[in-house]
Amino acid sequence: MEEWSVERGALRTPRAAGLAGVAFALLLAAAIVLVRLGIPQGADAMTAQGFTDSTRRNAVRTALALVPFAGIFFLWFIGAVRAHVGAVEDKFLATVFLGSGLVFTATLFGAAAAAGAVLAVTHPSGTAPGLVSWDFGRHLAYLLLTEYAMRMAAVFVCSLSVMGRRLGVLPRPLTVLGFLTALTLLVTASNVPWAELVFPAWSLVLSGYILAVSGRAR
Template sequence: MLLLAAMTMMRIALSEDSLRSLESDPQRRTLIRLSLNLVPFAGIAFLWFIGVVREQIGEVEDRLFSTVFLGSGLLFLGMLFEGAVTSTGLMEMLSGSNVDADIFAYGRSTTQTLISIYAMRMAAVFTLSVSTLGLRTSAIPRWVCYLGYLVAAVLLLVAGENKWTQLLFPAWVLLVSIVILLTRPQVRAAATE
């Protein structure tokens, strides 16, 4: 929920692309700062999510897919943090008296590429690997895994151009979290009977 909230606030605050509109609107800058302050907590929650999924899969996890799952999750998180750090630096520059439009444009372009292209591709790989692990181990209901494949395809194909589609990833993670909280995995259920 934290990442979903942070990304939504950022999208709303950055709906206009001009540097001048950000300089002249303190409410938008406040919304951006608030969203950036949520990112570390979203990262902590995402690390817990990774641990819960690994626990849910249990002893039957596939080492290949687990390695891809863990690696892509950590890469996504690293890129998300790097994008947040760069954005925080840009916000600090905006609060100063001498804003260099070229540096701001470079920082913004770098951050958008890092998040929209690279981090979203890692999110897609993460979603694919979790979905595959969920199907192979029956630790996650099949319909959630198939939905994960659809989310991954969208993230791979259009997340760079359509920024709002990036919200599918934290929404899918939230769905998986809720499903894990409300259902018992078939693998564990079979082992306890």
């Protein structure tokens, strides 16, 4: 049974944060991979004919089913981390941390909705969607994911790393990893395919550390 304690007016829930973070990381990584496979970029994206493949459509459908649960676990992760940080947190960083997390969730859902729109314009008979509809939905989905969601993820990672370092709850290597992750998401996420997987990878490492520390404390 999860142990809950009060310290300096804060509710400590490190194990809940770790478990939520692991679930979020795995679900988000799976959704990104499936969307990348189902809605290609590059030469394969110049035509909508490939999207008539049932394998691609099923990959997108599965990704769309995973995204809401990834968002739920991410919100749980944010709440548990904020409870763990407690009343000693820096108010400015806390606002940036919370705001970037919420905007990331909103843009992630928007990207999923755009991917769903691409799926919806595929005719039941299996014929290809119109080229205009295909290009619009595909570009909108990737624009929301790589340009906006990942930039907000970078702000989230950076603010959490700074808070964790100032409060002494994150070791220096994990802080450095957070800054490198934020820099990667800011600079390369919109230009390098699959670079967005850096965020769930960082979330998995952070969650594993929280679980390890929680286990030693218990």
